[in-house]
Amino acid sequence: MEYLAGPLSALIGELEKLPTIGPKTAARLAFYILSAPAEEAQALCRAILDVKDKVRFCSRCFSLTEDDPCAICRDPRRDGSKLCVVAEAKDVYAIERTASFRGRYHVLGGLISPMEGVGVDKLHIAELVQRVPAEGIQEVIVATNPNAEGESTALYVARILAPLAVTVTRLAYGLPIGGELDYADEVTLSRALEGRRPLS
Amino acid sequence: MRVTSLDLANFRNYAALHFEPPGGVCVLLGANAQGKSNLLEALSLLATGKSFRAAREADLVAEGTPLARIAARVHRAGGDVTAGCFITRVGEGARKRFVRNGRTVAYAHFLGTLAAVTFLPSDLHVVGGPPALRRRFLNAALAQCDRTYYRHHAAYTKVILQKNALLKSAAPDEKLLATYNAQLADSGSQIIGARAAYVRKLAAAAREVHARWVGPQPELGVRYLPNPTLPDGDESPGTVFAQLEKALAASASAEMLRRSALVGPHRDDMALELGGVALERYGSQGQQRTALLALKAAEYQLLAQAAGEPPLLLLDDVLSELDAQRRHAFMLSIEDCEQVFVTATDAPETLPRTATTVYEIRAGTVRRAPAAAAS
Numbered sequence: 001m002e003y004l005a006g007p008l009s010a011l012i013g014e015l016e017k018l019p020t021i022g023p024k025t026a027a028r029l030a031f032y033i034l035s036a037p038a039e040e041a042q043a044l045c046r047a048i049l050d051v052k053d054k055v056r057f058c059s060r061c062f063s064l065t066e067d068d069p070c071a072i073c074r075d076p077r078r079d080g081s082k083l084c085v086v087a088e089a090k091d092v093y094a095i096e097r098t099a100s101f102r103g104r105y106h107v108l109g110g111l112i113s114p115m116e117g118v119g120v121d122k123l124h125i126a127e128l129v130q131r132v133p134a135e136g137i138q139e140v141i142v143a144t145n146p147n148a149e150g151e152s153t154a155l156y157v158a159r160i161l162a163p164l165a166v167t168v169t170r171l172a173y174g175l176p177i178g179g180e181l182d183y184a185d186e187v188t189l190s191r192a193l194e195g196r197r198p199l200s
Numbered sequence: 201m202r203v204t205s206l207d208l209a210n211f212r213n214y215a216a217l218h219f220e221p222p223g224g225v226c227v228l229l230g231a232n233a234q235g236k237s238n239l240l241e242a243l244s245l246l247a248t249g250k251s252f253r254a255a256r257e258a259d260l261v262a263e264g265t266p267l268a269r270i271a272a273r274v275h276r277a278g279g280d281v282t283a284g285c286f287i288t289r290v291g292e293g294a295r296k297r298f299v300r301n302g303r304t305v306a307y308a309h310f311l312g313t314l315a316a317v318t319f320l321p322s323d324l325h326v327v328g329g330p331p332a333l334r335r336r337f338l339n340a341a342l343a344q345c346d347r348t349y350y351r352h353h354a355a356y357t358k359v360i361l362q363k364n365a366l367l368k369s370a371a372p373d374e375k376l377l378a379t380y381n382a383q384l385a386d387s388g389s390q391i392i393g394a395r396a397a398y399v400r401k402l403a404a405a406a407r408e409v410h411a412r413w414v415g416p417q418p419e420l421g422v423r424y425l426p427n428p429t430l431p432d433g434d435e436s437p438g439t440v441f442a443q444l445e446k447a448l449a450a451s452a453s454a455e456m457l458r459r460s461a462l463v464g465p466h467r468d469d470m471a472l473e474l475g476g477v478a479l480e481r482y483g484s485q486g487q488q489r490t491a492l493l494a495l496k497a498a499e500y501q502l503l504a505q506a507a508g509e510p511p512l513l514l515l516d517d518v519l520s521e522l523d524a525q526r527r528h529a530f531m532l533s534i535e536d537c538e539q540v541f542v543t544a545t546d547a548p549e550t551l552p553r554t555a556t557t558v559y560e561i562r563a564g565t566v567r568r569a570p571a572a573a574a575s
Contacts, residue, residue: 113362114369114376115361115362119366119369119373119376120375148355148362149362152362152376155379155382156375156379159378185306185309185351186347186348
């Protein structure tokens, strides 16, 4: 890109490294930033640097936070008897968006996969085992992905919590809202049948 | 069911092919390396989702091109469907995308769009080769009959890989091992149950076909050899699950020692016998081949039952090693199939007269043979 000013092609190059951004989008974004007021560009820079400097893991739930412990762990209106176990911090935001869960979270930091070198000791499982009796948790809701690693991790968590006086539940499997029955695969459909509920 | 049109683009040596095969027996004639087997491979790939020979799926894409495409229109009892597969080069490997009726679908949902039974020269290794080949035969046959089987098998395979990785790690976590074993007992017992039921039906059908071809003696025997062995062949789901669970627990220390998963249907086998003697030690190549053809004919019957209509029959170079009598019996037996593709280097002298069309394959082109060659 010799025909572009050096800094501009450098910016395009950096933007292109981002996920889902191709060369055309990168160029469009770069030209937009160039034409935007200086304050806007500075705000973007600051936001990027801040996210690297200030965001860290909560020492209790291992979610992402600026202050430790995180806002959810500090919030006294949260139901301390329910704990939702998720694989990644982004899953916390997925469940928070539903606004249907008022308990607290525990982020494992991944899913068990010996093939990829992720053993039990690489995840925050020991911390979970400590939290349950220490915080008087009554119910642990395992919300890992419904794939092979998610399933194994959920069953492992249930097994390791079995000696403690705590109920361990798993998110239900079912049909996507707004979907079509005949497009659901057999396993999803048979799990949805197993998990059916009375209408009256 | 039958394929009414097949389109290939950049698939192996086919740059662009549009082929409208007729029903009945379709003989594909040609010298070696002209593309006879590639045509069968494309059809088989639409049925099973896998190539029957490529070790590297990138090899399916013609050299110097990024993307191969297979598309077929399938006439089925319930109406026509279209089935397609796009194979894209990705680095050293390849990615496949399946399309059914114009919509991209997951592999598990695509299975069953087209059903086919394939016979290749290399299938002879099912007789004397390692057990893995007989398991592959069972998996390919069962997955087409029963999509749930495919899912249980995929789930089982993933957990086996994780369990083996765990056993090879420095200090395997015992609770995690127990978790994996519980999952394996679950999906594994489903696999064993399905294989046991399938092989029982397969054995009965194969015995009958074999007797029709060569007479009642020696009798062809097919037996499922599950791992673990089931008491008195009791195949009820509860028994299979309990048996597998028990075997997994019993072999735990041996597995720790050998650092590998030793028990379960990934170690299954199938015994093939002629007159009570192991087929590989019994007879000539011709006898082994006949026995295997009987097995394939049985697979065809069972797939027809499961699909509710006859599947395609894809035969790659099967006639060359049969003697004239067996070849004749065999050609007669496929005459009534809805659609059969047979490759051969020379026109067989015992072509069924009715509903047979001969095509010449030359350097990636398909041409209807002149009438003289067909008679």
